[in-house]
Amino acid sequence: MLVVSLLVGVACAFAARAMAERKGRNPGTWAAIGFLFGLIGLLILVCMPSLATDVAYAADTGPMKSCPHCLARIEASAGMCDRCGRDQSRAA
Secondary structure (H helix, E strand, C coil): HHHHHHHHHHHHHHHHHHHHHHHCHHHHHHHHHHHHHHHHHHHHHHHHHHHHHHHHHHHCCEEEEECCCCEEEEECCEEEEEEEEEECCCCC
């Protein structure tokens, strides 16, 4: 029984490492999580968004700035914050 548990842990570690590399996350950390938590660790990783996609999306939107009221990242040309709804034309 112990051998089966170790084999499942190692298989989950390799799967988590490969999946983490594709999602732009730390493969070593996720390999350890996959080994220790097995399928639960893999399920958590599947539910997490890809960092590579987030970076590519942010690069496509153009220059960004922080809203002075709520500190959310918004487009530099935005007239209103998407998060707090405050006017950006008077913000310095």
